[in-house]
Amino acid sequence: MIETIYIERGIIEHTRTQEVCARFPRAQRIVCDRYGEIFNLRRQNFRLQKSNPALIIATKHAGHVLKVPQGYGVGGEHNYYFSHMLNCLYDCRYCFLQGMFRSAHYVLFVNYEDFEQAMDNTLTRHDDHVCWFFSGYDCDSLVLEPVTGFVQHILTFFAARPQAWLELRTKSTQIRSLLNNAPLNNVVIAFSFTPQAISASLEHKTPSVSKRIDAMCRLQAAGWKVGLRFDPLIYADEYKTQYQELFVNIFSRLQASNLHSVSLGAFRLPPDYHRNIVKLYPDEPLFAGPLLEHSGMVSYSTELEHAMLEFCTAELMKYIDPDIFYPCTQAA
Amino acid sequence: MINIVVALPAEARSLIRAFNLKSSNTHSLFKVYTGEAITLVISGVGKINSAAACVYLYSITGESEHMAWLNVGIAGHAHSVVGEGFLATKITDVATSSSWYPSRLLTTGITADALITVDLPQNDYPDDSMCDMEASGFYAMASKMTTCELIQIYKVISDNRQHDAHEITASRVEQLIADRLPELSELMARLSTVCDELKAFNAEPDEIKEFIREWHFSVTQRHRLKRLIACCKLRSPDGSMNIASLMHLKNSREVLKHLEKHIERLPVCFPGRPAGADHIV
Numbered sequence: 001m002i003e004t005i006y007i008e009r010g011i012i013e014h015t016r017t018q019e020v021c022a023r024f025p026r027a028q029r030i031v032c033d034r035y036g037e038i039f040n041l042r043r044q045n046f047r048l049q050k051s052n053p054a055l056i057i058a059t060k061h062a063g064h065v066l067k068v069p070q071g072y073g074v075g076g077e078h079n080y081y082f083s084h085m086l087n088c089l090y091d092c093r094y095c096f097l098q099g100m101f102r103s104a105h106y107v108l109f110v111n112y113e114d115f116e117q118a119m120d121n122t123l124t125r126h127d128d129h130v131c132w133f134f135s136g137y138d139c140d141s142l143v144l145e146p147v148t149g150f151v152q153h154i155l156t157f158f159a160a161r162p163q164a165w166l167e168l169r170t171k172s173t174q175i176r177s178l179l180n181n182a183p184l185n186n187v188v189i190a191f192s193f194t195p196q197a198i199s200a201s202l203e204h205k206t207p208s209v210s211k212r213i214d215a216m217c218r219l220q221a222a223g224w225k226v227g228l229r230f231d232p233l234i235y236a237d238e239y240k241t242q243y244q245e246l247f248v249n250i251f252s253r254l255q256a257s258n259l260h261s262v263s264l265g266a267f268r269l270p271p272d273y274h275r276n277i278v279k280l281y282p283d284e285p286l287f288a289g290p291l292l293e294h295s296g297m298v299s300y301s302t303e304l305e306h307a308m309l310e311f312c313t314a315e316l317m318k319y320i321d322p323d324i325f326y327p328c329t330q331a332a
Numbered sequence: 333m334i335n336i337v338v339a340l341p342a343e344a345r346s347l348i349r350a351f352n353l354k355s356s357n358t359h360s361l362f363k364v365y366t367g368e369a370i371t372l373v374i375s376g377v378g379k380i381n382s383a384a385a386c387v388y389l390y391s392i393t394g395e396s397e398h399m400a401w402l403n404v405g406i407a408g409h410a411h412s413v414v415g416e417g418f419l420a421t422k423i424t425d426v427a428t429s430s431s432w433y434p435s436r437l438l439t440t441g442i443t444a445d446a447l448i449t450v451d452l453p454q455n456d457y458p459d460d461s462m463c464d465m466e467a468s469g470f471y472a473m474a475s476k477m478t479t480c481e482l483i484q485i486y487k488v489i490s491d492n493r494q495h496d497a498h499e500i501t502a503s504r505v506e507q508l509i510a511d512r513l514p515e516l517s518e519l520m521a522r523l524s525t526v527c528d529e530l531k532a533f534n535a536e537p538d539e540i541k542e543f544i545r546e547w548h549f550s551v552t553q554r555h556r557l558k559r560l561i562a563c564c565k566l567r568s569p570d571g572s573m574n575i576a577s578l579m580h581l582k583n584s585r586e587v588l589k590h591l592e593k594h595i596e597r598l599p600v601c602f603p604g605r606p607a608g609a610d611h612i613v
Binding site: 043054234235238284290 | 421422431433435436437440444446475476478479480481526530533559562563566567595596599600601602603
């Protein structure tokens, strides 16, 4: 439950601001000039705030659509990401947001039309060739959909632009807005997974693996394109059995032949993010694991990373067509 | 540990009595009162005095970042009832137009409103804010000393359009604060709990004392040792570590190397943890 809402002065009267506030009638509303006054403060404690984050309703003025890091994508040539929100309802201990942002408050940018304009500009720049737009980089794409209505809004945009592809990355089962719409050929709902034991330990407040698979099945049955994301791969002594069981669990229920894409990626954090997170969570077993700083990243050793990627790739190939497999090779 | 900054002796008196604070004769720059887990300073009127008193209190209480900071005092308001208590949600310094937003994380259930800080006493009240002369100086300085979740401003309405500021007397101020002590005590208890947890959370593990008794560690090595002990305990199946087995090692470098090797051999697994175990509050 949101108990405090900060609102940028310039959008107090915005329809979406009013709609969001109406969902939390008991929340204290506080007017600010710019969201950075609260979100970017130097001395704040992400871990403390995560126990009860406030909502900040803001306008995004620049950088609505950004190029993805190298190696990120599912086969497209022109890849961009965008974030209509910063921070996430979930609390995954491996998430880089904990190390990147000082605040755990949720920021919602309500100027959806400016994101669409930026996407249109991007499409024009690429002469209307296929462009991918990834959502879910700085937030979960679906978890706050009942509050934001963002996906419902943006589906109309993508319905009219077949050359623009959208990936909604999520762990959420909030799929009602998708199921209420006819499936779009250029929209992929990509679900992230770790094995259940790891998920139970590291992915706090998320739906169980089983519930995520349920949501994927319902979307698939309704004709939506779905994808699987095993990124990051998390090491445990039992990782082979754990990932094998996860894959059996998923592919015994999903139609593998009807999947849009499958990707996996190694666990990596920039060293300063890693330092910040360890300082916040010194009691977290994940960071007591076999992590090393090398090549400008904190990750598992090259040998271990290769072994995990190789093993999981081989296991996945038992179920999927190699043509839909996209290992993530990004550096960050 | 809570540091309280008040402007006037009359604002301090009820707090001194309620929390059994004793005058500290060793401090001459500002009048200071101390108790078991509370230190109170009387700053004098105005934001500069308030900021200066924060710095003073910070220096005499050990410059710890795990302390809560609370500004308690009276404020005017156009229409709020005299005697009502409010936390500040937003502080605006009228002279500079700068604003600060105290965290609402630990203050659920306590009424809150915006607050403006002015340089001179006002006869005119803004429509939608409390009005005082200290908060901006207090907050600007306290926010350099600890995390924003541990800094709060609590004001009791002393005057409004019906009850002029000239009616305020020292005994009236003392009574206004006294009447709000139950709410203030609850706020202080919440702040204190989180302070204690943060302090315990960041404390060096008990085992480190034994290591330091046996070997000499540089400051950098000590940081590394602290982390290795934590990793060792997190990955040991029973959460323990056996220091006796290290006694044959000659120096700190060997100890750190040994611990690193030892940790590599420990299992990596993720036991499920109870819901909420990850949160401090």
